[in-house]
Amino acid sequence: MIKYKSKRITLIVVSFLMMWACEKATPVADATPISDVDFAFLQASNKLFVSANVSSGYQGGTLDSAMVLWQGISASNSGDSLRLFDDGTHGDILSKDQIYSRKFLNDSALKNTIPTTAKDSIFFTILGLFSGKQQTVESIFVLGNIRPKLGSVFVPDTVTRPTANPDPNITNTVKFSVTASVSDPNGLDDIQRVFFLTYHVGLDSMMNGGNPIFLYDDGTGEGGSGDLQKGDGSYTMIISMTENATVGTYYWTFKAQDFSNAYSDTVKKVLVVQ
Incomplete structure (x- = not known):
């Protein structure tokens, strides 16, 4: 009888420790507010297109703006800062769908143009500003085939x-x-x-x-x-x-x-x- 009680008490203690351990591991971090980053080089019009899904809020803050820091063919380049839009303008397709995008010319207005000889990778960063706090996602895309x-x-x-x-x-x-x-x-x-x-x-x-x-x-x-x-x-x-x-x-x-x-x-x- 004493042995039975001892086993029962031990079982209760172990169960309590397991429950305490599980409760301690439950906190989950917020998902990233920037996802589905996309890029296209529209060679016929010599235009670049960048888009990303950006949440309207993150960790209690609301979205102030979304931008692309365009670095071109080198990750070490100082980025061109370009605002992204979700209002159906500047190349954005649908207004208020949380997909922020921009279509812009690959010309001398950029510090980091894609030269006609480029054939490797391009680099840029999507930046979301949430109540003054920055969240970024770095992206690399392979150019693939370039037209003659x-x-x-x-x-x-x-x-x-x-x-x-x-x-x-x-x-x-x-x-x-x-x-x-x-x-x-x-x-x-x-x-x-x-x-x-x-x-x-x-x-x-x-x-x-x-x-x-x-x-x-x-x-x-x-x-x-x-x-x-x-x-x-x-x-x-x-x-x-x-x-x-x-x-x-x-x-x-x-x-x-x-x-x-x-x-x-x-x-x-x-x-x-x-």
Whole structure:
């Protein structure tokens, strides 16, 4: 009987200690007030987009403002301080959904622009100010594929169509070169093709059956594409215009495409055939 009472008392003491230990471990810290951070580089418009879900309050404080400290391609850069919005303006999509965002130009107004040669990571910090107290979340995003870029494009302003040859078995031609310089932050070997489309203004019609005319960086010289040095980013094509060419004004629209199927901005040139 004494042994039974001893075991019972011990059991009660152990149970009390376990309950005390569990009660001591129950406090839970507040969840972070900043989540779902997102970033996009809108290359076609050269704009940057940053967004984050920011709570309206945290640890008894209310949200005063949300900002992005934009550091660009280096975490050691001093950040550009830009306010984020949740009112449907400045690139914010929906008002009052607690997603604070901003769309801004990647231009000289920023200290930390993304250069055309960038291909690695970008860095920024989301900052929320809650009744004067700061909460921050640091973010790193990988840029991934960057579109190719067309540089200088040469097309003669005017080409004179050759006169007809009196011998019906011979067709007179005139030749001229078209060149385009192309760069790609992912490397020149990421360029899939460089081409132009030709459109006749007077006829309101695409020429060459609407098919692209390709330029090459193959170093085959005058006996081939006309390109002088392979792999230097300068793409060339020798154009042969016959006596049967249609005179008038042409728009030639140039593009470059990479192996991710991303296109460069277009460059339009005007050619007059007379």
